Amino acid sequence: MKKLLYAGSFDPITCGHLDLINRSKNLADSVIVAIFSNSEKKSFFSLEKRIEMLKLATKNIRNVKIDSFDGLLYKYVNDNGIDYVLRGIRSNMDFESEIVMAQLNKKYYKKADTIFLMTDPNTSFVSSSIVREMLRYNADVSDLVPKEILGKL
Ligand code: PNS
Numbered sequence: 001m002k003k004l005l006y007a008g009s010f011d012p013i014t015c016g017h018l019d020l021i022n023r024s025k026n027l028a029d030s031v032i033v034a035i036f037s038n039s040e041k042k043s044f045f046s047l048e049k050r051i052e053m054l055k056l057a058t059k060n061i062r063n064v065k066i067d068s069f070d071g072l073l074y075k076y077v078n079d080n081g082i083d084y085v086l087r088g089i090r091s092n093m094d095f096e097s098e099i100v101m102a103q104l105n106k107k108y109y110k111k112a113d114t115i116f117l118m119t120d121p122n123t124s125f126v127s128s129s130i131v132r133e134m135l136r137y138n139a140d141v142s143d144l145v146p147k148e149i150l151g152k153l
């Protein structure tokens with residue numbers, strides 16, 4: 001039984017995140033999407049709202065569970081017996097920072113490894129920060145986020 005973790009802030013979940021979740025569901029028996037909720041970092045959406053939006057967006061995916069954590073990623077990974085930690089790569093800028101994180105975490109993982117998926121070109125320009133910026137100006141984000149969460153923004 002292989003467990004895959006997709007961790008992130010998901011503030012809010014975007015079409016890019018959902019694309020990766022949909023593609024990763026076939027890579028492991030169980031996919032855990034975990035919201036990193038740092039009590040010291042102010043988020044745009046509350047943890048409860050982010051959980052609600054993730055649940056709505058993934059409600060039809062059989063092997064996906066939603067969770068949240070505060071603290072270090074490698075601890076969550078080791079405590080939960082994770083085999084694969086998924087990260088999405090949109091650009092070489094992502095690659096630069098992700099490789100450092102993956103190498104650092106690998107030192108502390110008991111058995112896990114980081115795997116990368118290239119984002120779909122149709123969503124590679126999407127980020128939660130762009131969505132937040134657009135929401136601040138009441139712009140239409142319907143092409144950038146899963147349709148299931150539109151009523152929740
Ligand atoms: O959505 P993001 O911002 O790409 O998510 C990044 C995340 C949550 C995976 C990363 O910030 C993280 O791993 N946070 C947990 C704290 C941690 O382990 N930091 C690295 C060592 S200092």
